[in-house]
Amino acid sequence: MLVKLMKHEFHATGRVSLPLCGVMLALSVVAGMALRFYEAIPRAVGWIGTLYGGSVFAVAVGVFAVLMQHFKRNLLGDEGYLMRALPVSIHELLLSKLFVALIWYVAAAALIVLSVFLVGALSGEFRDVSFGDLWDALRQLFSYRDARDWVVLLLGVVGALALVTLLFYADFTLSQSFRKHRLLYHVMAAVIFILLLRLTGSLNALIGRMAERGADVIGGADGPTAIYVTGGMPWLGLAELYVSAAALYVLTWAALKYRPNLE
Amino acid sequence: MSTILECRALKKRYGTKEALCGVDLTLETGRIVGLLGPNGSGKTTLIKLACGLLTPSGGEIRIDGKKPSPETNAVVSYLPERIALPLWMTAQQAMDFYGNFYADFRRDAAEDMVERLRLERTQTIRAMSKGTREKLQLILTMARAAKLYLLDEPLGGVDPASRDYILRTILTGYREDATVLFSTHLIADVEAVLDEAVFLREGGVLLHERVDAIREERGKSVDQLFRELFAY
Amino acid sequence: MDWVFRADEPIYTQLCEQLALVIVSGVYAAGERLPPVRELALDAGVNPNTVQRALSELERRGLVYSQRTAGRFVTEDAARIEQARAQLARDRARDFLGAMARLGLDRTQTLALLEQLSGGDAKP
Structure with a gap:
């Protein structure tokens, strides 16, 4: 059922997001080609460039906005009567939305990178770039990181994206659940926010102390310290990220289950 | 005859307001039951509790012996008061959606009914009139081979000709191994279709009787009885 | 055909x-x-x-x-159908007589009225 729900989510959100991405890619092609004629028609090319830039912005903002609007309408609005009567659990409903959101973020980021690449390639600026060299440069950049660091980086990015998404989900759901107790909701939201901040602060301090100690042991050189902060002791930071995300998830789930307040 | 819906001392509070205060109700398989009562008597709340859209504040409700859950939702076909279908979907996509999520969806039955409604399959729901949207949603609900149909005001705000169409659609979808529970305040229109009538008043069951019995024993129609019981 | 149901009697007896009537006619x-x-x-x-x-x-x-x-299936026993017809006719006639009595017509007046109304058809 989760897969079916995810398909439905893609369908519902892709209606707007896909054309947005399509427009951006098309504009990147146009902008890339146009750049070749920059000297001849600088003004027109400038306009095209602005348009392309706008489309990148539209994708970044639009994909997120579509996801959030869809969440509201699909679970908290009229469509909720259909979705919440389906033979699926609230977990499946929430997770399908969260997973699809994460996939969209990654896809949108990849498409934006691709479009920048298209502009570069089509404008002829990449003529002199050897991709072998590029790859080597990238490898060098990350050469001192082992596989574990990559996992940490990936988990960190995914966790942060999930956290932001869940923050919105929780806010939408809870503010709807307590629609008749606005003040109560705002107080509660503030308390939760402060708790999250304190948790973040104390954990960060802890990580910082441990990293310092680690750096002292190694010898206090600049490089290793940096590695230690981001690579050596990140598990607590990750745990904090995921615990916060899980807390928001549970809050959203509980509000949907026990205080559903469909319009 | 087996029991499909059972409520025991079922309560639902919204804040300090009691929407249901101790409902005891048992519905058998193979009946068409009218859920009747003035506005605010708890009809919608009872239906929402049965399909898991709300959780009880007290007492219990069981569908086919189980508490409302995704599992019971698989055998309950629910028609909400309002249009819940995503407006961007076409009739075709809406049928695909139902077919995807409900194993008991009878695609051919739905196609038949859509055909009879002379509905353009590729038209989006957004482009349909209010009446057509309501009919499509009812078609999808009744095209499932569910054990329990919960219809919340299927006749609300439609013209008499549509009312006929809707009652026919309900009768077409009805099977001996299913129970239909529908709320309405248009009693005179639906009386002939009902096996049983459940009268709700202020969150409690005032009366639950066979329609034939009401007529036989009291010599009056359900509509007349309703008017007497709820006279101000 | 048109089905009309009154409020004071169970629907199944009226349907019956x-x-x-449909069979007899x-x-x-x-x-x-x-x-x-289902079709009915x-x-x-x-x-x-x-x-x-x-x-x-x-x-x-x-x-x-x-x-x-x-x-x-409808019975093949013609006598049964006749019997039903007689029964329905008797019921209707009784209803009619009751209605006339309520209107204050006595037996002679009722019969005269019947004679007058049906006479128009029988003897042009």
Whole structure:
């Protein structure tokens, strides 16, 4: 059922997001080609460039906005009567939305990178770039990181994206659940926010102390310290990220289950 | 005859307001039951509790012996008061959606009914009139081979000709191994279709009787009885 | 056909009477197959269980019989149909007489009225 729900989510959100991405890619092609004629028609090319830039912005903002609007309408609005009567659990409903959101973020980021690449390639600026060299440069950049660091980086990015998404989900759901107790909701939201901040602060301090100690042991050189902060002791930071995300998830789930307040 | 819906001392509070205060109700398989009562008597709340859209504040409700859950939702076909279908979907996509999520969806039955409604399959729901949207949603609900149909005001705000169409659609979808529970305040229109009538008043069951019995024993129609019981 | 139901009597008894009327008036001939319950229910706009009950009653009176798989048929017994016709006629006549009595017509006046009304048709 989760897969079916995810398909439905893609369908519902892709209606707007896909054309947005399509427009951006098309504009990147146009902008890339146009750049070749920059000297001849600088003004027109400038306009095209602005348009392309706008489309990148539209994708970044639009994909997120579509996801959030869809969440509201699909679970908290009229469509909720259909979705919440389906033979699926609230977990499946929430997770399908969260997973699809994460996939969209990654896809949108990849498409934006691709479009920048298209502009570069089509404008002829990449003529002199050897991709072998590029790859080597990238490898060098990350050469001192082992596989574990990559996992940490990936988990960190995914966790942060999930956290932001869940923050919105929780806010939408809870503010709807307590629609008749606005003040109560705002107080509660503030308390939760402060708790999250304190948790973040104390954990960060802890990580910082441990990293310092680690750096002292190694010898206090600049490089290793940096590695230690981001690579050596990140598990607590990750745990904090995921615990916060899980807390928001549970809050959203509980509000949907026990205080559903469909319009 | 087996029991499909059972409520025991079922309560639902919204804040300090009691929407249901101790409902005891048992519905058998193979009946068409009218859920009747003035506005605010708890009809919608009872239906929402049965399909898991709300959780009880007290007492219990069981569908086919189980508490409302995704599992019971698989055998309950629910028609909400309002249009819940995503407006961007076409009739075709809406049928695909139902077919995807409900194993008991009878695609051919739905196609038949859509055909009879002379509905353009590729038209989006957004482009349909209010009446057509309501009919499509009812078609999808009744095209499932569910054990329990919960219809919340299927006749609300439609013209008499549509009312006929809707009652026919309900009768077409009805099977001996299913129970239909529908709320309405248009009693005179639906009386002939009902096996049983459940009268709700202020969150409690005032009366639950066979329609034939009401007529036989009291010599009056359900509509007349309703008017007497709820006279101000 | 038109189905009209009054408020003061169970629907199945009214349905029973109206189905008997349909049979007696020959809409469904002796030995003819009746439409299935579901179809009748849709046609009359009533509950299928009510149709079932009405048909069972007709069966009990011998006006219809059922064959396990083939469905329900009108009886082939012409005497039965005649009997039903007589019964319906008697019921209607009784209703009529009751109505006339309520209107304050006595027996002679009622008979005269009948004579006058039916005479128009019988003796042009």
